[in-house]
């Protein structure tokens with residue numbers, strides 16, 4: 001079950017400058033900055049009521065964010081949905097014909113397990129599934 005839009009991922013070239021811009025826009029400070037080495041990104045998170053804005057800057061040229069910026073420039077990169085059981089959702093979506101970009105849930109930012117669906121199978125929108133990691 002997809003319960004809510006957990007975050008909207010925005011690709012940016014300069015996360016320090018974008019932190020200032022979004023802090024002005026939202027009138028709040030980011031609650032977290034976190035690097036995710038496996039994804040070649042550094043992120044910062046702003047909480048906006050039930051959802052979040054995730055800013056993403058590439059930390060190496062092979063990062064998905066670097067390739068996205070090269071091709072499309074700054075902008076909305078993905079929409080992340082919160083799920084209660086990521087494995088069950090991955091199985092359901094695979095059976096429905098969606099293309100999973102990772103067959104096993106992987107560690108994301110903000111204490112989550114994540115999986116991505118190929119945008120070609122979702123009308124050109126990169127979709128991320130997120131499940132909170134309960135300690």
Ligand SMILES: CC[C@H](C(=O)O)C(=O)SCCNC(=O)CCNC(=O)[C@H](O)C(C)(C)COP(=O)(O)OP(=O)(O)OC[C@H]1O[C@@H](n2cnc3c(N)ncnc32)[C@H](O)[C@@H]1OP(=O)(O)O
Pocket residue numbers: 009036039041043054056064065067068071076077078080101107108109110112114116118119120124125126128
């Ligand atoms: C996990 C940490 C954090 C979190 O929230 O926890 C994150 O969100 S990390 C976010 C960064 N990580 C990822 O995005 C992982 C999943 N992404 C991928 O595997 C790739 O980026 C992929 C497969 C979506 C695209 O790979 P690549 O750019 O190497 O391939 P192409 O350039 O050939 O793209 C293929 C096709 O897809 C279109 N595309 C690419 N990125 C996006 C996007 N973000 N949204 C929509 N469409 C996208 C691209 O334009 C190509 O289409 P075409 O019509 O052929 O031009």
Ligand SMILES: [Co+2]
Pocket residue numbers: 007009054078080128
């Ligand atoms: Co994300």
